[in-house]
Amino acid sequence: METIDTHFHLPVGEMTVTLQDVALLLGLHIDGEPFTGDTAYDWYAECERLLGLRPDAKTITGFSLRLRWLSQHFSKFPQQVGKHTREYHSRAYILYLFGAILFTDSSGDTVLLMFLPLLDNLELVHLYSWGSATLAWLHRSLCRASRRGATQLDGNLLLLRLWAWERLHIGLPQIHSVRAPQMHAPEVGKGVSDMVEEVAKGMVPQVQPAGELP
Known part of the structure; x- marks a missing residue:
């Protein structure tokens, strides 16, 4: 057996x-019912x-499936959207999410159909432990990618990127705090038209020191 x-x-x-x-970065349930996929189906009929x-x-x-x-x-x-149409589109959306993010393969354009029967009853989908899966x-x-001669990596790469960002802290860009622009109060006696004119000229109204009001 390989290590x-x-x-x-x-x-x-x-x-x-x-x-x-998985729970913190993706918000997926890590408890719930386990599941396995079955391939003994007529997939066209399913x-x-x-x-x-x-x-x-x-x-x-x-x-x-592509x-x-x-x-x-x-x-x-x-x-015209009926109950069955909503269910069809909901299953298609979840299945696309599986193939594009959660359970990607090396092709990048297919999803395993073994997940489709798990979406038969949409009211039970939340009971499965999708985070564990x-x-x-x-x-x-990751195990396959670590083997000699491997050239591709699939799986939930979004999770891997987020994990590396949060845990490794190597090569991260330095994020500097952004200073909020300073707002200056208008001079006493100036109206809105005067303020608009100064802004149009690129002038910033300044606050006059106390005791020097006109």
Whole structure:
């Protein structure tokens, strides 16, 4: 069995992305029901049942669906929206979110269809531990990327970037505090028209010292 290494080895020790990071950085649930994907489906029929459309042969490759197809057919709501249409678009949006952010693959344009049956009952989707799943997916991707000859890294790279920004503090840009502009009170006796004229000329009204009011 191969050794799985998902840690970053630093001079001061080892670091890795944890469930706490997932909860704080992404706001995903790290508790809830575990789940596994099943590939024993007729995916064309499942897409037609849960998304309302049947993809063509070029849209499904193996067990994956092209994200471009989801974007083309579900980016806009039709004029007449019923219950089933809302559910179709909701599943398509979540499925696109899985493929584009949470569970990305090396292609960058597909999502595994094993997630689609989990969206059958939308009222139960929140019960799953999506945070644990996306972290496990990222750890597996880091393990593959650490092997000799690996040239690609997939998984939730947004989580990895946010984690590196918050935890490593190496190479971060220096953010200087922005000083608020100083506001000067107008001179006593000046009206709005005088103020507008001074601003137009690039003049900033100054506050007169106490005791020197006209």
